Amino acid sequence: MNEMERLSANMKAAFGHPARRRLWLTAGSGMLIAAGLIARYGFGMIELWSGLMVIAALLAGSDIAVRAWRALKVRHLSIELLVTIAVAGALVIGEYWEAAAVTFLFMLGAWLEMRTMGQTRGALKDLLDAAPATATVLRDGEPVEIPAHTVQPGETVLVKAGQRIPVDGEVTEGTAAVSEAAITGEPMPAEKAPGARVHAGTIAENGLLRIRATNVGADTTLARIIQRVEEAQEEKAPSQRMIERFAQWYTPSIIGLAVAAFAFTQDIRLALTLLVVGCPGALVISTPVSIVAGIGRAARSGILIKGGQHLENAGRIDTIALDKTGTLTEGKPRLASVIALDGTAEDELLRLAATAEAGSDHPLGRPIVEAGRKQGPLPTPETLDEHAGMGISARIEGREVAAGNRRLMEKLGIPLGTDGEAGLERLLRAGQTPILVAADGKLVGLLGMSDMAREGAAEAIARLRDIGIGRVVMLTGDQPGAAEAIAREVGIDEVHAGLMPEDKLELIRGMRAGGAHVAMVGDGINDAPALAAADTSIAMGAAGSDVAIETADIALLKDDLGKIPDAMAISRATLGNMRQNLVIALVTVAGLLAGVFSGDIHMAGGMLVHQLSVLIVIANGMRLLRVPKEARRAAAGRESREQPATATART
Amino acid sequence: MTQKTVLRSDELSCPSCVPKIEKALRGLPGVEKAEVRFNTGRIEVEHDPAQSDVEALVKAIRGTGYEARPSAF
Numbered sequence: 011m012n013e014m015e016r017l018s019a020n021m022k023a024a025f026g027h028p029a030r031r032r033l034w035l036t037a038g039s040g041m042l043i044a045a046g047l048i049a050r051y052g053f054g055m056i057e058l059w060s061g062l063m064v065i066a067a068l069l070a071g072s073d074i075a076v077r078a079w080r081a082l083k084v085r086h087l088s089i090e091l092l093v094t095i096a097v098a099g100a101l102v103i104g105e106y107w108e109a110a111a112v113t114f115l116f117m118l119g120a121w122l123e124m125r126t127m128g129q130t131r132g133a134l135k136d137l138l139d140a141a142p143a144t145a146t147v148l149r150d151g152e153p154v155e156i157p158a159h160t161v162q163p164g165e166t167v168l169v170k171a172g173q174r175i176p177v178d179g180e181v182t183e184g185t186a187a188v189s190e191a192a193i194t195g196e197p198m199p200a201e202k203a204p205g206a207r208v209h210a211g212t213i214a215e216n217g218l219l220r221i222r223a224t225n226v227g228a229d230t231t232l233a234r235i236i237q238r239v240e241e242a243q244e245e246k247a248p249s250q251r252m253i254e255r256f257a258q259w260y261t262p263s264i265i266g267l268a269v270a271a272f273a274f275t276q277d278i279r280l281a282l283t284l285l286v287v288g289c290p291g292a293l294v295i296s297t298p299v300s301i302v303a304g305i306g307r308a309a310r311s312g313i314l315i316k317g318g319q320h321l322e323n324a325g326r327i328d329t330i331a332l333d334k335t336g337t338l339t340e341g342k343p344r345l346a347s348v349i350a351l352d353g354t355a356e357d358e359l360l361r362l363a364a365t366a367e368a369g370s371d372h373p374l375g376r377p378i379v380e381a382g383r384k385q386g387p388l389p390t391p392e393t394l395d396e397h398a399g400m401g402i403s404a405r406i407e408g409r410e411v412a413a414g415n416r417r418l419m420e421k422l423g424i425p426l427g428t429d430g431e432a433g434l435e436r437l438l439r440a441g442q443t444p445i446l447v448a449a450d451g452k453l454v455g456l457l458g459m460s461d462m463a464r465e466g467a468a469e470a471i472a473r474l475r476d477i478g479i480g481r482v483v484m485l486t487g488d489q490p491g492a493a494e495a496i497a498r499e500v501g502i503d504e505v506h507a508g509l510m511p512e513d514k515l516e517l518i519r520g521m522r523a524g525g526a527h528v529a530m531v532g533d534g535i536n537d538a539p540a541l542a543a544a545d546t547s548i549a550m551g552a553a554g555s556d557v558a559i560e561t562a563d564i565a566l567l568k569d570d571l572g573k574i575p576d577a578m579a580i581s582r583a584t585l586g587n588m589r590q591n592l593v594i595a596l597v598t599v600a601g602l603l604a605g606v607f608s609g610d611i612h613m614a615g616g617m618l619v620h621q622l623s624v625l626i627v628i629a630n631g632m633r634l635l636r637v638p639k640e641a642r643r644a645a646a647g648r649e650s651r652e653q654p655a656t657a658t659a660r661t
Numbered sequence: 662m663t664q665k666t667v668l669r670s671d672e673l674s675c676p677s678c679v680p681k682i683e684k685a686l687r688g689l690p691g692v693e694k695a696e697v698r699f700n701t702g703r704i705e706v707e708h709d710p711a712q713s714d715v716e717a718l719v720k721a722i723r724g725t726g727y728e729a730r731p732s733a734f
Contacts, residue, residue, distance in 0.1 A: 127673070
């Protein structure tokens with residue numbers, strides 16, 4: 011390759027890419043303008059100055075004109091067309107400096123806007139980049155590298171230390187510390203051993219994992235999150251829709267105004283200047299830029315906000331209702347006491363309760379089933395009935411067995427007796443959740459369950475109050491004693507216990523009827539009606555549950571209560587940011603129009619102000635991407651503390 | 662046969678480029694639907710690859726002054 015060929019190849023590379031070509035043209039015209047200014051004010055060479063300005067205008071203007079022409083070919087009146095007409099007019103009437111400055115500023119502004127807008131979208135880019143393009147799979151015992159989305163479900167994927175996991179799947183061999191920050195925003199890596207589920211986009215920080223692929227490509231949790239975030243970013247907030255309707259009329263009105271202004275005043279400069287300021291740039295970009303940044307920032311910390319509408323709603327929340335089990339508590343209750351009554355053996359009591367609970371997926375049932383299985387194999391119930399919010403009844407080996415709360419016993423007409431009442435009293439005093447077990451219409455014993463408050467729960471509640479959520483309420487189907495023990499521990503003073511799902515719904519409705527803006531936080535199916543009734547529904551631990559990702563307005567990918575104040579803070583900040591941007595944009599438009607008509611602003615100045623306002627609006631939106639100081643401090647606090655703050659009285 | 666192709670561009674800086682790109686894409690043979698999402702820079706095209714392949718989509722977008730690349734999702 012000789013020198014000329016290499017040069018032409020380089021030129022082609024530089025000019026073949028539209029963005030790069032524009033950057034070169036902008037730089038070129040900028041240098042010509044600088045040279046022209048030196049020629050005029052340094053050496054008084056007016057002729058040279060004019061010549062350089064014309065060349066600068068033509069250089070930068072060529073690209074604008076070409077784009078205007080291409081848009082015109084598909085019948086689209088573009089902003090480039092306005093600028094082209096204005097610059098052509100300026101050249102005709104001899105305003106060389108204005109023409110050069112306008113084209114240069116337009117190109118430079120567009121380039122800067124592209125760069126900053128790209129950064130605003132950057133939060134999502136991190137997520138997109140989190141998915142590796144290739145995967146190493148075992149085929150006939152040999153590792154083969156293939157594109158990640160072509161892995162077949164069921165195939166074994168190898169992941170070495172430091173690599174990103176390319177698919178969703180289950181660990182079959184090996185152990186590793188896996189950083190899930192890309193998905194959940196959680197900085198601490200989780201230990202993964204055979205049987206554990208891993209997600210595409212997470213990083214194996216050490217070890218070597220063999221993973222059986224379950225979901226690949228667009229079916230992975232990461233892909234669904236990206237899709238959700240994008241849909242959320244695209245979903246227009248009500249204020250954005252209003253502005254877009256306004257903007258539709260704005261550009262044509264400006265053209266009309268320019269024509270009318272020329273007809274009345276015969277002032278061609280005034281008319282051309284109006285065309286230059288005619289792009290509603292800052293206005294149309296003011297809300298999308300805040301929403302993209304706000305939702306992107308939230309996604310980066312594992313908070314999915316499902317769109318501008320929900321962002322606006324969440325920004326107004328003043329009351330938060332929380333479910334207890336699984337939300338405020340770990341949702342992993344332990345079997346803390348066993349009280350056998352009426353001559354029943356403890357192992358028989360456990361066996362009956364465990365057999366009945368084995369058919370239910372209630373979180374309180376799990377530890378009972380585990381304890382029952384330890385004693386030996388469990389029989390299969392002949393029939394099984396779930397009583398929502400009360401418990402379960404079953405026929406086991408010909409016996410009618412019921413396990414649940416006091417209300418279930420009342421419903422079935424089973425008396426508690428003095429021993430039963432005494433046992434219940436004892437469990438409630440200890441802050442445990444009692445499960446009453448009856449067989450053949452008689453109470454045979456009680457089981458006491460205790461659950462731990464979630465790590466950081468008290469702190470999260472305190473932060474909610476700090477950011478101005480005046481009322482924090484616990485709604486639970488659990489007994490008052492157990493509910494109040496947890497409430498005291500986390501700092502909630504309004505407790506509604508012993509609720510049925512429809513009671514929760516009614517309470518939420520009541521709060522809203524009283525004028526409150528209510529957010530409901532829950533995780534279970536029994537919270538679904540209350541979640542639907544709230545202004546904003548927040549689901550916890552959504553990374554493992556598609557239902558939560560699909561239905562909640564705000565989904566927290568990780569079970570971390572601290573993310574709730576984060577989500578509220580981000581929503582509020584985004585709302586505020588949107589309002590600031592609107593004010594900046596409207597003031598700019600008003601100022602520009604006033605300036606043009608009073609004769610204080612000419613073409614170059616108008617273009618400068620216009621491009622600056624767009625950049626200011628984008629830069630303001632970008633502020634949302636930063637992690638607020640308090641959130642960072644709180645996150646650091648959560649990590650550094652080793653022991654959760656738990657109650658002492660519950661054993 | 663119609664297929665759906667997702668392209669992404671980092672360069673959309675003003676919402677005015679949205680209709681411009683959409684109109685250019687819809688002008689191609691075999692393109693049934695073209696949607697440009699300004700907020701995310703995501704471009705969704707439903708097209709017949711026999712008449713206009715992915716390369717043709719990229720070229721049409723480049724013609725309006727923006728660089729885009731195909732994306733898996």
